[in-house]
Amino acid sequence: MTASRIAPLALYQEVAERLRERIFAHELKPGAWIDEQALADHYGISRTPLREALKVLASEGLVTLKPRRGCYVTEISERDLDEIFGVLGLLEGRCAHEAALRATNADRAQLKLIHDQLESAATGNTIDAFFEANQAFHLRIQTIADNRWLLQVIGDLRKVIKLSRHHSLFSDGRIAQSQTEHREILSALLAGDAEAAEQAMRTHIASGRKALARLASAKDRAA
Numbered sequence: 001m002t003a004s005r006i007a008p009l010a011l012y013q014e015v016a017e018r019l020r021e022r023i024f025a026h027e028l029k030p031g032a033w034i035d036e037q038a039l040a041d042h043y044g045i046s047r048t049p050l051r052e053a054l055k056v057l058a059s060e061g062l063v064t065l066k067p068r069r070g071c072y073v074t075e076i077s078e079r080d081l082d083e084i085f086g087v088l089g090l091l092e093g094r095c096a097h098e099a100a101l102r103a104t105n106a107d108r109a110q111l112k113l114i115h116d117q118l119e120s121a122a123t124g125n126t127i128d129a130f131f132e133a134n135q136a137f138h139l140r141i142q143t144i145a146d147n148r149w150l151l152q153v154i155g156d157l158r159k160v161i162k163l164s165r166h167h168s169l170f171s172d173g174r175i176a177q178s179q180t181e182h183r184e185i186l187s188a189l190l191a192g193d194a195e196a197a198e199q200a201m202r203t204h205i206a207s208g209r210k211a212l213a214r215l216a217s218a219k220d221r222a223a
Contacts, residue, residue, distance in 0.1 A: 015050055032073045033071070060156055099189060101194050114136050127175070130175055141201075181204040
């Protein structure tokens with residue numbers, strides 16, 4: 001009985017992951033209608049696991065289920081981004097606060113190592129490497145904070161942000177600005193200054209939103 005239940009669960013989870021990757025890569029673009037039959041045929045599955053996968057993505061905010069109209073990739077407005085970044089600043093700021101109080105010497109050493117990778121990527125202006133190190137830096141702070149609820153909600157919000165057509169690191173001067181902000185966060189964490197770490201993280205998140213808005217505005221003017 002147990003074995004008969006494993007395969008369908010694994011199937012819809014695998015389908016959800018594949019669709020998630022296509023959404024993040026913008027192969028399935030924001031606002032696009034999802035053709036369930038075409039996808040089912042493409043993956044060689046029935047529509048039942050596909051619909052279960054879409055429910056998972058809907059719970060994450062990546063797709064929107066509209067009664068009698070079908071399923072669509074979620075579109076993120078500027079207002080959505082303002083609201084999401086506002087909440088994200090509060091949550092990641094709290095993570096930085098808790099991490100400053102909880103960090104061990106080993107944790108601080110790991111943060112310094114990741115920050116060195118950030119510095120190297122910034123010096124070489126290597127956006128992909130900087131992006132990966134940036135994610136690792138934030139995730140490490142969240143892990144040190146050791147609050148699974150914060151980690152879960154932040155992860156969900158970060159997924160939704162990926163629906164945006166732009167990324168703040170592509171804004172002129174953003175990598176250098178971001179790295180200055182990272183130094184301030186790291187300095188506060190190493191000093192165990194929880195209040196300073198929280199404020200530095202909130203400032204960093206807010207700056208990311210402003211850079212994203214500038215980039216979107218510039219692209220709109222060029223269109």
